[in-house]
Amino acid sequence: MRTWFFLLFAVLFIGCQPDEENVNSIKLAHSLGVNHPVHEAMVHMADLVAEKSKGKLKIEIYPSSQLGSEKQSLELLQIGSLGMTKVSAAVMENFSPDLKVLGYPYLFQDDEHRFKVYDGDIGKKLLSGSEQFWLKGLTYFDAGNRSFYTKDTSIDRPQDLEGLKIRVMQSPTAIEMVKSFGGSPTPISWGELYTSLQQGVVDGAENNLPSFYTSKHYEVCKYFSKNEHSSIPDILVIGTLTWNRLSSQEKYWLMEAVEEATVLQRKLWESAEEEALTEIEKAGVQVSYPDKELFENKAKTMLRSLKEENRHLYELVQEIKNIQ
Missing domain, CATH: 3.40.190.170 (Bacterial extracellular solute-binding protein, family 7)
Structure with a gap:
């Protein structure tokens, strides 16, 4: 009786696991350490993606420049060898010239003004401007002053x-x-x-x-x-080759997780600045x-x-x- 019970449990447990062949995995590389608020927000994003997709979509994170510099990561995105990365807008300006504007000194009046730009029409237009270079900006993470x-x-x-x-x-x-x-x-x-x-x-x-x-x-x-x-904000970027391979449902799961992670990251950033000082x-x-x-x-x-x-x-x- 006990043997039958464990066999039944094993069958049900295995049946509840996502079929590895049907799991879509995206590699995300960045240069920051694991204690950085941006990394913590991206870990939260990866957890949300797994939760929302019930394990069908997965994000694997490689921090601390394990897969190369920011510039190298962007180049890997362009050819589809890497799925996502986090880079500074200052590095992205080499691939999307209009982003150069975000690097100009004393551009913003205060934090409120800054977030209005990031989340408004100008910010969205700047994110989409890199798509012609096979790079799709998904969101801005706060990188303070x-x-x-x-x-x-x-x-x-x-x-x-x-x-x-x-x-x-x-x-x-x-x-x-x-x-x-x-x-x-x-x-x-x-x-x-x-x-x-x-x-x-x-x-x-x-x-x-x-x-x-x-x-x-x-x-x-x-x-x-x-x-x-x-x-200068950080930008979460996905290669257009990777983005175009995602189904409509996968894109929905990912973008929901990105939005939630962005809100969290900005809260984490406030605490991180106080702690760092x-x-x-x-x-x-x-x-x-x-x-x-x-x-x-x-x-x-x-x-x-x-x-x-x-x-x-x-x-x-x-x-x-x-x-x-």
């Missing part, structure tokens, strides 16, 4: 950047911005930055507080200057609050140049600034 951090000196004025090599992303806009402040921009991939700081390849970098903390860059850099020069100060990092107007005035040269060189982007900047 970016500031400078350095090994040996506090950046309290733009002049303090003179003679310093500052790591930037592979972004023409970021390179131009650091030059406008007087620094020497040095593009380095995120995965190589800790070692580059240790070895003196660069004197500092620029990023948001949670990334500075979770990457442990505070172990090397003891000065964090909250000048908050730019607010507290923890880096405990670790002996000197946090300063420069006069932002000094940096903003320097950055105006970029806008003047843009007006002459790219009227379309200049008008897009103005349109964003005028959103109430």
Whole structure:
């Protein structure tokens, strides 16, 4: 009797499991650590997808640059070797030029203004603009405000950047911005930055507080200057080859999960910023609050140049600034 019971249980249990041959699995790679709020939100998204699809659709996450840099991940998406990734909008601008606008310094009035842009018509149009490059933007994850951090000196004025090599992303806009402040921009991939700081390849970098903390860059850099020069979001991207292979039902499951994960991520981000500030100060990092107007005035040269060189982007900047 007992043997029959266990055989019946085994048959029912196996019958309830999704047929592995019918499971559609999407690989998602990104460069952040597992304690980062963006990674946590994507894990939640993967759990939701599995739940909504009853195991028929699965997202496998590969963090910490396991499958390559952000640029390499985008290239893999384009040929269908990778399904999804999370990249900074600054890296995406190399594939979708209009996204360059989100990297302009002091573009947003405050966080409320920023989210209005991300979630409004302009934000949606910018996401869809990359589809001609076989990349489909799904949502914006909050990446807060970016500031400078350095090994040996506090950046309290733009002049303090003179003679310093500052790591930037592979972004023409970021390179131009650091030059406008007087620094020497040095593009380095995120995965190589800790070692580059240790070895003196660069004197500092620029990023948001949670990334500075979770990457442990505070172990090397003891000065964090909250000048908050730019607010560049992260973008969740799926390759159009992968997207087009999904059924209508699978797309529905995925987008529902993306929307819920976006809401969660923005809440996680608030907590992460507070925690990061507290923890880096405990670790002996000197946090300063420069006069932002000094940096903003320097950055105006970029806008003047843009007006002459790219009227379309200049008008897009103005349109964003005028959103109430």
